[in-house]
Amino acid sequence: MSATRYKRLTDIDLDADINTIPESRSIQSTLIGFILLFGFVACMIFLTSVQAHPARVSLQDNGKNSPILRTRSQEKPRKRNITKWMDNYFTADESQFLNCSEMIKNNKDVIELYVNNGRMKLDNERLFELPMDCPSIKNRIYGDMPSFRPLKRPIAFVRTIYKIYELQEALLSISYHPDNVFCFVMDSKSTDRLKESVRIMSSCFTNVVVLGKEYSLNSGGHGQDPAHFDCLKTILDRKWDHAIILQNFDLIIKTPYQLSDISESLNYTSIMGFDHGFSYRYNTKAKWTPAGMKLFKIETGVPNEILNRNLIVRKSLNEVIVSKVFVKSMFEKLNMDIIIKLFDDNDYYGVDEMLVQTLYENYLGLEGQMESNCTRNHNDILTRMTHWDFSGPNGFDKECHSKWKRHGICIMGVEYMNELIKSQQVIANKVMATFDFGTIACMREMIKRNTAGETPNTQWLTSFPQFREMQQKANGTYDRNKFDC
Structure with missing residues (x-):
């Protein structure tokens, strides 16, 4: 797509470090602009001449196979093929080039046409006044979706x-389904508008919870664990089998029914990556034995080999899939506030x-936890x-x-739709409404059509x-002594 004009976006994110494109690119863009303007003027002159003197140009004869002379400006643009749901957030003119079916096929011409005519973007300076009564909110969220079928295993979505708001x-x-929990x-x-709107939205659903407490979240990851675990504790008595931990720019790329099937396959297993924690990300001088940090609520009956063994700090990504069995056991047996504060x-x-x-990869006798103390690294090829x-x-x-990234991660515009639809993973990161809302819109369209990729x-x-450990136990x-990690 060498002809695609990727413009610098100054409103991509208020807290992002946006750097200017080198000056040479700006000069090049200016020259291209002059050339395109000249071509447009020449084209208009040509069309005016054709209209004034139609006999001078032979457009076609009566034969079915005769060639037709058409200029690029005369070609009808490939109109959007999405539902009216998009009209809640964009004008028809703004969304006219969003052709999700062709973008999923990686049709470079269609993607180029969309990008060159301006990506669909939402920012605080360009938002509609949405009606915030419950019937309107519910209609926007699931009014055009197919009828819901019961889920075998509901999922909880925990998101900071x-x-x-849009x-x-x-x-x-x-991801909405009446059986799921959010x-x-x-x-x-956050802005008062966001806070007020999210709380109004929550009041319209019995399965959407918004914590009253707010946290100071930042790019260093601070506040994420306390917030997520407060959410998990709040919804612990609700019906769900696995929880998916999410952040602001995470996009679910599987249908509710696919997620339910994945949960059924996992049974009580949680999914996350296996890696060693970086020593510069935690206090290596702290007491890392369960006894030293007073990790257990009741130490009676806990084997000494668990109480006095140093925990090996492990890591992967913030986004994980955790079973309710494991989450419930953590809250029942551990002083979670202590270890949350430590990290x-x-x-x-x-x-x-x-x-x-x-907590998952150091055996502590918790239900739903991995028992084998695996020290090898394994990438998480399912979650994100x-x-x-x-x-x-x-x-x-x-x-x-x-052609755009933030914090070392490429932002997933519509150019990624073909990869998203083929991926076996559950989440995509990052999608940003201030960069390209088209990705989100197309993924919703695929979810609606129940064509969101393959189920692992x-x-x-x-x-x-x-x-594998769960299967062997079953x-x-x-x-444990012979298990191959």
Whole structure:
């Protein structure tokens, strides 16, 4: 797509470090602009001449196979093929080039046409006044969706949010099912409009919870663990089998029915990556034995080998899939406030990627926990799809399909739709309404059509050691001393 004009966006994110495109690119863009303007004027002169003197140009004869002379300006644009749901947030003119079916096929011409005519973006300066009565909110979230079928295993979605209500409404719409549970925690620094709107939305649903307490969330990961675990504790008595931990820019790319099937395959297994924690992200001088940190509520009956063994700090990503069996056991047996505070330390950066992993991968006798103390590293190939790119600063980046990145991660514009629809993973990060709302809209369209990629099967899940351990326990063949991580 060399002809695609990727413009610098100054409103991508209020807290992002946006860097300017080199001056040479600006000069090049100016020259291209003059050339396009000249071509447009020439084209208009030509068309005027044709209309004034039609006999001078032979457009076609009466033969069916005769050639037709058409200029680019005469070609009808490929109109959007999405439902009227988009009209809640954009004018028809703004969304006219969003052709999700062709973008999913990676039709570069269609993607180029959409990008060159301006991506669909939402920011605080460009929002409609949405009607906020419950019938209107419900209609936007699921009014055009197919009738709901019961879920075998409901899912809980635990999400920290801080930006743009319309984005949160759209993300809720993608995963909404009356059997599922949704818990939101808001950043204390969010706008009053966001806070008020999210609370109004929550009041319209019995299965949407918004915590009264707000947290100070930042890019260092601070506040994420306390917020997520407050949500988990709040919804613990509700009906769900697995919880998916999410942040503001995470997009669910599986249907509610696919997620229910995945939960059924996982049984009580949780899914996360296996890696060693970086020593510069936590206090290595702290007492890391369960006894030293007073981790257990009741130490009586806990084996000494567990109480006095140093925990190995582990990490993966903040986004994990945790079973309710494991979550319930943590709250019942552990002083969670102590270990949450230990990790959520303002002296360190990236602190939100170690808590769940450390508790899950160090055997503590918890239900639903992995018993084998695996020390090998394993990537999480189920939970989050991410296009990493650590070269260079935030902003324009030619290595990203969308040509834009934030904090070392390529932002997933519509250029990623073909990959998203093929992925076996559950979440995509990052999607940003201030960059390209089209990705979110197209994924909702796929969810609506129940065509959101492949559902991982049991054989594929055996790549996870915790899943293999569960299978062996079910078959009566598990031997902790012989288990191959």
